[in-house]
Amino acid sequence: xxxxxxxxxxxxxxxxxxxxxxxxxxxxxxxxxxxxxxxxxxxxxxxxxxxxxxxxxxxxxxxxxxxxxxxxxxxxxxxxxxxxxxxxxxxxxxxxxxxxxxxxxxxxxxxxxxxxxxxxxxxxxxxxxxxxxxxxxxxxxxxxxxxxxxxxxxxxxxxxxxxxxxxxxxxxxxxxxxxxxxxxxxxxxxxxxxxxxxxxxxxxxxxxxxxxxxxxxxxxxxxxxxxxxxxxxxxxxxxxxxxxxxxxxxx
Amino acid sequence: xxxxxxxxxxxxxxxxxxxxxxxxxxxxxxxxxxxxxxxxxxxxxxxxxxxxxxxxxxxxxxxxxxxxxxxxxxxxxxxxxxxxxxxxxxxxxxxxxxxxxxxxxxxxxxxxxxxxxxxxxxxxxxxxxxxxxxxxxxxxxxxxxxxxxxxxxxxxxxxxxxxxxxxxxxxxxxxxxxxxxxxxxxxxxxxxxxxxxxxxxxxxxxxxxxxxxxxxxxxxxxxxxxxxxxxxxxxxxxxxxxxxxxxxxxx
Numbered sequence: 001x002x003x004x005x006x007x008x009x010x011x012x013x014x015x016x017x018x019x020x021x022x023x024x025x026x027x028x029x030x031x032x033x034x035x036x037x038x039x040x041x042x043x044x045x046x047x048x049x050x051x052x053x054x055x056x057x058x059x060x061x062x063x064x065x066x067x068x069x070x071x072x073x074x075x076x077x078x079x080x081x082x083x084x085x086x087x088x089x090x091x092x093x094x095x096x097x098x099x100x101x102x103x104x105x106x107x108x109x110x111x112x113x114x115x116x117x118x119x120x121x122x123x124x125x126x127x128x129x130x131x132x133x134x135x136x137x138x139x140x141x142x143x144x145x146x147x148x149x150x151x152x153x154x155x156x157x158x159x160x161x162x163x164x165x166x167x168x169x170x171x172x173x174x175x176x177x178x179x180x181x182x183x184x185x186x187x188x189x190x191x192x193x194x195x196x197x198x199x200x201x202x203x204x205x206x207x208x209x210x211x212x213x214x215x216x217x218x219x220x221x222x223x224x225x226x227x228x229x230x231x232x233x234x235x236x237x238x239x240x241x242x243x244x245x246x247x248x249x250x251x
Numbered sequence: 252x253x254x255x256x257x258x259x260x261x262x263x264x265x266x267x268x269x270x271x272x273x274x275x276x277x278x279x280x281x282x283x284x285x286x287x288x289x290x291x292x293x294x295x296x297x298x299x300x301x302x303x304x305x306x307x308x309x310x311x312x313x314x315x316x317x318x319x320x321x322x323x324x325x326x327x328x329x330x331x332x333x334x335x336x337x338x339x340x341x342x343x344x345x346x347x348x349x350x351x352x353x354x355x356x357x358x359x360x361x362x363x364x365x366x367x368x369x370x371x372x373x374x375x376x377x378x379x380x381x382x383x384x385x386x387x388x389x390x391x392x393x394x395x396x397x398x399x400x401x402x403x404x405x406x407x408x409x410x411x412x413x414x415x416x417x418x419x420x421x422x423x424x425x426x427x428x429x430x431x432x433x434x435x436x437x438x439x440x441x442x443x444x445x446x447x448x449x450x451x452x453x454x455x456x457x458x459x460x461x462x463x464x465x466x467x468x469x470x471x472x473x474x475x476x477x478x479x480x481x482x483x484x485x486x487x488x489x490x491x492x493x494x495x496x497x498x499x500x501x502x
Contacts, residue, residue, distance in 0.1 A: 051325040056317040065307035065317070073302040077485070080466065084478050087470060210462035211470075214332065218339060218463075226336050237329065 001133075002184055005126050008137035009119050009180035013173040016144035021166055023149045024156075035146045036220070039213055040229040042143035044236020046209035049139040050202040053132050053244045054125070058198035061128070068199045075203025083211075086110060107154050111147075112172040117204060118144070119179025124197035127187050135243045136201065142236075143208065148173065253436055256378050259389035260371050260432035264425040267396035272418055274401050275408075286398050287472065290465050291481040293395035295488020297461040300391040303492060304384045305377065305454035312380050313447035323448045327455025335463075338362060356410045356420075359403050364424035370396070371431025372439075373453040376446050379439055383499040387492050391457060394488065395465075400425065 023031050058068045089106065118140045126133030148169060155165035187194050217229050274282055309320050338358065370392045378385030400421060407417035439446050469481050 047325060047328055051321045051328075052318065056321050059310065059317050065310045069302045069307050073298055073489070076298060076302075076462070077489075080485070081482060083470060084482070087473055088475060088478055206458070207462065210328075210459065211466040214463040215467040218335060221339055223340065226340055230333060230336065233329070233332065237325070 001126055001130075002181070004130070004133060005123050005180050005184050006177065008126075008133070008140075009122050009176045012118055012122065012137060012140040012144055013115055013176035014170065016141055016148050017166070017170050017173050019145045020148035020152055020169075023145075024152050024162065031149065035149055036217075036225070037228065037232055038142065038146045040217060040232035041236040042139070042146065043209045043213045043217065044233040044238075045135075045139040045142050045240045046205040046213070046236075048237045048240035048244070049135045050205035050209070052241060053135045054198045054202040054205070057128050057132055058195040058202065061195045061198075068195060071196055071199035072203045072206075075200040076207050078200075079204055079207040080211075107151050108168055108172040111151055111169070112175045114147075115144075115173045115176040116179040119176040119181075120183045120197060121201040121204070122176070123180045123183035124187055124194055124201060127184065127191075127194055128198060131244055131246075132198075135240055138243065139205065139240070143213075144173075252378055252382070253433070255382065255385065256375050256432050256436050257429065259378075259385070259392075260374050260428045263370055263374065263389060263392040263396055264367055264428035265422060267393055268400050268404075268418070268422050268425050270397050271400035271404055274397075275404055275414075282401075286401055287469075287477070288480065288484055289394065289398040290468060291484035292488045293391070293398060294461045294465045294469065295485035296387075296391040296394045296492055297457040297465075298485075299489040299492035300387045301454040301457035301461075303496065304381075304387045305450050305457070308377075308380050308384050309447040309450040309454065312450075316447075320447055320451045323451040324455045327452035328459055330452070331456055331459040332463075356407055356412060359406055360420055360424045363400075363403055363421065364427045366399075367396075367425050368427040368431040369453070369456060371428040371433075372435040372449065373456070374428070375432045375435035376439055376449045376453060379436065379443075379446055380450065383495060387495055388453070390491070390495075395460060396425075 023034065055068070055072065058071075059065050062068060086106065121136055121140065122133065125136035151169055152165055155168065156162065160168070183197075187197065217233075220226070220229070274285060277285075306320075306324070310317055313320050341358065374385065374389055374392060377388035403421055404417050407421065408414060412420070439449065472478075472481070
């Protein structure tokens with residue numbers, strides 16, 4: 001199981017960066033087409049992984065919904081405050097009204113923290129069940145690719161060379177790997193913590209999908225774009241539901 | 252029980268509109284402030300009602316059909332996502348807009364009627380399962396209906412409706428809560444088996460509103476003062492919900 005955890009934490013960090021740098025090389029025209037598609041797809045996978053995968057699994061392992069849902073609520077609040085804090089720090093430094101462009105260092109610190117969390121999610125999910133681990137990992141990869149492409153855009157926009165942006169981004173992203181390995185050993189010893197981390201992981205997935213991605217998706221109002229988004233969100237849901245239900249994990 | 256269902260559906264519809272109307276008579280400046288406070292408070296109550304009250308109750312009363320309840324929840328999120336997309340699409344086709352801040356009168360009223368109809372069913376379903384969950388749900392409905400109706404009234408008046416006409420039309424569309432609650436109560440009382448799933452879909456509407464509609468709104472205010480105020484009010488909203496649960500455990 002540790003091998004899978006290491007493999008997918010590499011895919012979710014270095015792999016996503018590789019895909020993102022490919023997007024940077026391909027140029028803005030292709031980026032503008034593919035990134036929104038990935039965002040829609042990721043919205044579907046994030047929601048499904050959280051609601052059909054992580055949350056039921058967490059509740060089943062403690063057999064008491066009342067113990068898990070407060071953790072999810074706490075997690076959502078935590079991410080709300082975190083985003084508030086980031087917006088606030090960013091705006092103190094830049095006296096901004098809209099917070100479209102964060103400064104370089106903040107992007108990298110935020111990314112390092114985010115990827116650190118991803119590592120914990122991957123470890124907790126694989127320790128629960130292989131399918132859950134697979135579902136969580138694919139979800140992380142899917143939403144890391146547009147995320148990292150965006151980070152590249154901001155770093156290069158702030159005056160970094162392509163090479164430098166790539167190096168810094170790889171460094172900040174690779175926090176996924178040690179975090180996954182450490183989490184594996186900690187959670188394996190303290191199995192009772194696993195449902196708690198599943199709940200927190202679900203909270204982060206829900207928050208990202210609903211508070212970050214959905215408002216972004218709703219900004220596009222052309223009919224073609226709406227149809228495309230719906231198809232991709234539903235596709236994300238179906239693929240995730242298939243991963244979660246097939247493969248011998250029965251309840 | 253039907254008495255409480257009717258009482259709270261009146262408070263959640265006509266009550267909220269009356270409060271909203273009284274808000275309109277105060278100064279624009281303090282109006283903005285109060286609305287912002289209410290939105291923060293409503294975010295807290297919606298999240299807490301859904302995660303601490305509705306989801307655990309739905310799971311428990313379904314006979315621990317966790318996966319099924321959560322599937323309905325996910326379906327609900329998708330439904331509200333598509334619904335918002337349709338509203339944005341229709342609106343933008345009539346007005347060829349880019350930003351969707353202001354919607355036209357009829358759409359506001361139809362949307363409001365539908366929303367209030369759903370509120371009524373939510374109140375009925377919650378009371379049928381557990382009076383305490385019913386109270387919690389009703390408070391969240393009232394808390395988020397007030398800023399909602401203030402916004403609706405403001406848009407209608409902005410669209411050259413007279414104050415009186417805006418109030419009458421808004422009350423008419425708001426009234427849908429009451430028959431929905433009564434009809435919902437009697438139908439669900441027969442179809443008891445469906446209540447947990449109706450409650451799961453209701454919970455998804457609460458989470459969707461709190462995270463995809465209200466949270467981005469809150470993140471637009473970046474001042475330190477706002478952050479403290481928002482965080483305090485969200486926690487206040489959650490605390491009141493927790494307090495009600497605490498009272499339940501005492502009885």
